[in-house]
Amino acid sequence: MNPTTTKRLGILPTLPAHALRGISLLALLGVELLTLTLGFDTQRPTGAAPRWAGWLGYAPTGLYIGLAGGAAFLVLLGPRLPTLWQTMCTSSRHHRWGLWLAGHLVACGGFTCVTAALLAGEPAAVPPSLLWPVVWMGSGATVLLLWLGTLATPRFWWHLASQEAAAVLAASLVGVGAWGAGQLSQALWAPLAQTTFWVVGSLLRLVYPEVHSYPAEQVVGTATFEVAIAPACSGYEGVGCVMFLLTLYLWLFRAHLRFPQALMLLPLGALASWVANALRLTALVALGTSVSPALAQGGFHSQAGWIAFLLVGLGVMTVTQRCALFTVLPPAPAIPAHAQYATALLGPLVVLMATRVLTAAVSSGGDWLYPMRVVTTGLALWACRQGYRRLAWTWSWHALGWGIAVWGVWLVLEPAAPPRSLGLAERLVPLPPGLIAVWIGFRVLGSVLIIPVAEELAFRGYVLPKLVATDFPAVRPSQCTWWACLLSSVLFGVLHGRWLAGTLAGLGYALALRQRGHLAAAVVAHMTTNALIAAYVLSQHAWSLWL
Amino acid sequence: MRRRGTKILVLVGLCWLWLAGPVCAQNNQGNQGNQGNQGNQGNQGNRGTRVSAPEIDVGAAAGALTIAAGVLAILRERRRRP
Numbered sequence: 183m184n185p186t187t188t189k190r191l192g193i194l195p196t197l198p199a200h201a202l203r204g205i206s207l208l209a210l211l212g213v214e215l216l217t218l219t220l221g222f223d224t225q226r227p228t229g230a231a232p233r234w235a236g237w238l239g240y241a242p243t244g245l246y247i248g249l250a251g252g253a254a255f256l257v258l259l260g261p262r263l264p265t266l267w268q269t270m271c272t273s274s275r276h277h278r279w280g281l282w283l284a285g286h287l288v289a290c291g292g293f294t295c296v297t298a299a300l301l302a303g304e305p306a307a308v309p310p311s312l313l314w315p316v317v318w319m320g321s322g323a324t325v326l327l328l329w330l331g332t333l334a335t336p337r338f339w340w341h342l343a344s345q346e347a348a349a350v351l352a353a354s355l356v357g358v359g360a361w362g363a364g365q366l367s368q369a370l371w372a373p374l375a376q377t378t379f380w381v382v383g384s385l386l387r388l389v390y391p392e393v394h395s396y397p398a399e400q401v402v403g404t405a406t407f408e409v410a411i412a413p414a415c416s417g418y419e420g421v422g423c424v425m426f427l428l429t430l431y432l433w434l435f436r437a438h439l440r441f442p443q444a445l446m447l448l449p450l451g452a453l454a455s456w457v458a459n460a461l462r463l464t465a466l467v468a469l470g471t472s473v474s475p476a477l478a479q480g481g482f483h484s485q486a487g488w489i490a491f492l493l494v495g496l497g498v499m500t501v502t503q504r505c506a507l508f509t510v511l512p513p514a515p516a517i518p519a520h521a522q523y524a525t526a527l528l529g530p531l532v533v534l535m536a537t538r539v540l541t542a543a544v545s546s547g548g549d550w551l552y553p554m555r556v557v558t559t560g561l562a563l564w565a566c567r568q569g570y571r572r573l574a575w576t577w578s579w580h581a582l583g584w585g586i587a588v589w590g591v592w593l594v595l596e597p598a599a600p601p602r603s604l605g606l607a608e609r610l611v612p613l614p615p616g617l618i619a620v621w622i623g624f625r626v627l628g629s630v631l632i633i634p635v636a637e638e639l640a641f642r643g644y645v646l647p648k649l650v651a652t653d654f655p656a657v658r659p660s661q662c663t664w665w666a667c668l669l670s671s672v673l674f675g676v677l678h679g680r681w682l683a684g685t686l687a688g689l690g691y692a693l694a695l696r697q698r699g700h701l702a703a704a705v706v707a708h709m710t711t712n713a714l715i716a717a718y719v720l721s722q723h724a725w726s727l728w729l
Numbered sequence: 730m731r732r733r734g735t736k737i738l739v740l741v742g743l744c745w746l747w748l749a750g751p752v753c754a755q756n757n758q759g760n761q762g763n764q765g766n767q768g769n770q771g772n773q774g775n776r777g778t779r780v781s782a783p784e785i786d787v788g789a790a791a792g793a794l795t796i797a798a799g800v801l802a803i804l805r806e807r808r809r810r811p
Contacts, residue, residue, distance in 0.1 A: 427797055430801070431801065434801065434805055435804075435805070435808065438808055484789050485789055488789055488790070488792070488793035489793075491793060491797075492793055492796055492797060495797060496796075496797065496800050499800070499801070499804065500804075503804065513807045513808060517807060518806075518807070518809075518810075518811055519811070520806060520809070520811055521803070521806040521807045521809070524802065524803055524806040525803050525806070528799045528802055528803055529799075529803070531795065531799060532795070532796055532799040532800060532803075535792045535793075535795045535796045535799070536796055538792050539789075539792045539793060539796070542789070542792075640799070644802070648802075652809070653811075676791060677791050677795055678791075679791060
């Protein structure tokens with residue numbers, strides 16, 4: 183079906199055959215890799231096996247370097263990828279890939295047999311001949327080469343290797359460098375944990391006269407509350423997350439930042455993140471000692487790391503936007519119309535999530551501060567109301583139908599836990615009975631009226647058209663493609679922590695938008711789903727659906 | 730769209746790589762027999778309550794990442810020329 187026909191009929195264009203084949207082959211390779219890596223252990227004790235059997239233990243390292251190098255190669259090719267994809271599709275038009283696929287499957291079977299002979303039996307039963315590891319590596323390489331041959335012609339790969347030799351070399355170096363950095367960071371884990379341990383102990387001594395400190399166990403705290411600072415808690419995770427966010431920021435805003443000064447943000451961000459982690463641990467002990475151990479172990483324990491990450495990462499970004507040392511030009515005082523619209527679309531969801539993170543941090547169990555989300559998100563929607571005037575707020579029976587369909591899918595994929603195994607007061611809101619009614623009122627109000635609006639404005643109002651064109655306000659719902667609908671729905675599913683049900687729900691709302699041609703259809707569909715879920719929860723006591 | 734889709738896919742892939750580190754670190758901790766990693770180890774006699782404190786709780790990632798992505802998008806829109 184050609185694009186003109188799909189446009190005339192108002193349906194989404196189908197995926198091209200090449201894209202389908204590429205996705206299927208990627209999935210096949212992923213399944214093969216998972217089967218082999220989960221099925222065989224290269225790290226097992228070699229015992230009486232020949233000496234070369236120990237070398238097989240380096241296979242995961244090779245796989246790691248290969249994956250990191252592959253990812254780096256794709257990033258390096260970045261802007262040229264669409265052109266290369268077109269070239270690959272053109273050159274592979276008459277490619278007889280079926281034969282290559284058959285060869286790949288046979289080779290994969292052979293490789294699995296050789297691997298099983300080397301790794302599945304007793305170490306003493308491993309054949310002593312040096313030919314075996316050679317056959318193993320040769321068959322592994324053959325599997326990969328035949329997979330590449332299935333994807334495109336050998337001529338294409340040869341041209342790619344010739345034209346992009348520099349990128350291949352750079353990606354290989356990045357792969358090895360990533361592995362080396364991983365090894366180095368693991369070696370530095372213990373010293374960093376000791377430094378964090380010392381700093382937390384010193385900070386606690388400023389507040390508490392008696393501080394317990396057990397250096398051998400890396401445990402520090404007070405008489406009533408102690409924290410074990412494992413290497414993973416020493417600050418590396420936060421530093422890694424902040425470095426990633428700031429690298430992304432430097433890339434996205436490269437045209438507006440001064441280089442090389444802006445590169446200073448990376449070490450500054452890493453240092454700030456490490457300090458924030460030491461403060462987090464100190465606050466954890468102080469909270470557990472002086473306020474509530476349950477609160478410290480509950481929400482604060484889970485959310486404080488993310489709050490520190492957001493404060494450091496977003497703080498550095500916001501400050502540098504206005505600092506002449508780092509930015510070429512500060513943002514114009516008058517906010518462009520499209521930016522105001524984007525803020526109106528995204529702002530309520532950001533406020534909703536910020537409230538969720540903050541209220542979770544001060545909750546020791548249950549979601550009793552849920553009404554705060556309703557209030558803050560409602561206020562954000564009210565503050566941005568000027569931005570919604572361009573949207574046609576109407577409703578239709580079709581939107582209601584989409585909402586009911588999504589509700590049915592949701593209940594099938596996310597069945598409620600048995601009612602008696604879960605009490606509302608036990609799990610959701612440890613509140614007195616009188617306040618539970620108020621809480622339920624806010625819960626229904628939020629899930630039926632406020633949250634659907636905030637989520638649809640962000641996902642179907644901004645993310646979906648943004649995936650179609652940079653100038654997202656100009657994108658009509660009928661122009662939204664399959665890729666954009668699918669990707670925005672996957673992100674929607676990730677946000678809900680329910681991959682499949684969330685993705686299908688997102689697709690349903692995207693199709694409602696596309697069919698009716700206005701955002702209100704997606705909002706009405708979402709509201710309908712949530713209203714039916716609320717009715718089901720209240721009538722069947724299926725509280726787990728509100729978790 | 731294709732170029733934009735490629736960029737988004739690369740970014741999503743990088744996000745996965747980003748999350749893979751903490752996930753592996755937490756799994757490794759669990760595998761190494763670090764009892765009570767995710768919570769309270771209970772009362773340790775006269776030593777009070779002892780907890781281990783993983784820095785990043787992957788289960789709570791969605792909210793924080795949504796905020797970071799939302800703020801980045803808003804800042805970028807402010808810099809984009811119409």
